[in-house]
Amino acid sequence: MRLIGRRRPTPEAAASSLSTPRLPGADRAWRPAPWVDGGLPASPGNGADLAEGVRLFHDATSGAVNLSSGPAHPEGPRPLELRQEGFDGGFLSLAIALPQPFIEGLGRHHLLGIDVDFGAAGLPRAFARLNLRQGPNLEKMLRGLPETGPTGTEFDLWALETAPGRVEAGWIDLIFEAPLPPVIAINDLVIARRFRAQF
Numbered sequence: 001m002r003l004i005g006r007r008r009p010t011p012e013a014a015a016s017s018l019s020t021p022r023l024p025g026a027d028r029a030w031r032p033a034p035w036v037d038g039g040l041p042a043s044p045g046n047g048a049d050l051a052e053g054v055r056l057f058h059d060a061t062s063g064a065v066n067l068s069s070g071p072a073h074p075e076g077p078r079p080l081e082l083r084q085e086g087f088d089g090g091f092l093s094l095a096i097a098l099p100q101p102f103i104e105g106l107g108r109h110h111l112l113g114i115d116v117d118f119g120a121a122g123l124p125r126a127f128a129r130l131n132l133r134q135g136p137n138l139e140k141m142l143r144g145l146p147e148t149g150p151t152g153t154e155f156d157l158w159a160l161e162t163a164p165g166r167v168e169a170g171w172i173d174l175i176f177e178a179p180l181p182p183v184i185a186i187n188d189l190v191i192a193r194r195f196r197a198q199f
Helices: none
Strands: 028-030 049-051 054-058 064-069 080-085 091-097 110-117 126-134 137-144 150-156 169-177 183-186 188-195
Touching: 110 169, 126 150, 137 150
Parallel strands: none
Antiparallel strands: 028 188, 049 054, 054 091, 064 080, 080 183, 091 169, 110 150, 110 188, 126 137, 126 169
16 A cells, blocks of 8 residues: 655644644644645645645646635634545645654653544545654554544554654654545644653
8 A cells, every 4th residue: 555755844844833722631732834824735746835844745647636725713723625636546645744842852651643623524544644753763653544524543652662852853644545535625633742641
């Protein structure tokens, strides 16, 4: 199963819209720029930057992906829609770089979660993959997303060989696998970090 391209977003570009939108108990919570600022490219190509720290990847040889953003809620997100026209690829993904505050002190005592709202239409087959770079090593964890409206998953870093303060960069790939629906609506997306329970 082919999942994503080779490039990744830079962590320096990801530090926008830092806030605590929801997810009680998190010491860090962040809504990425596409769900805050809008101003997206209409028809981005493979590997294109959509906003600060967010890139689009796919493996289609024909067709197009068109983006649009809805009006911003006064106290919440700006919905994002991805429309596929003649798309013949096997996957489409968003690579979301973790801001520097998420990287600082990150270690095995943390949980990293992604919380996604696909609205009433639900979602296609989707995965989230956490990538953490520490020196020459790249740690990866892949999770399937339950096929419900508000959905998400959490990555427990206890099993990874990560040393606190040594993680240099990280990003989460939100991956949609074919067959894709004509429209993927992502009403909201929040990434959060919290401490794991100690026993």
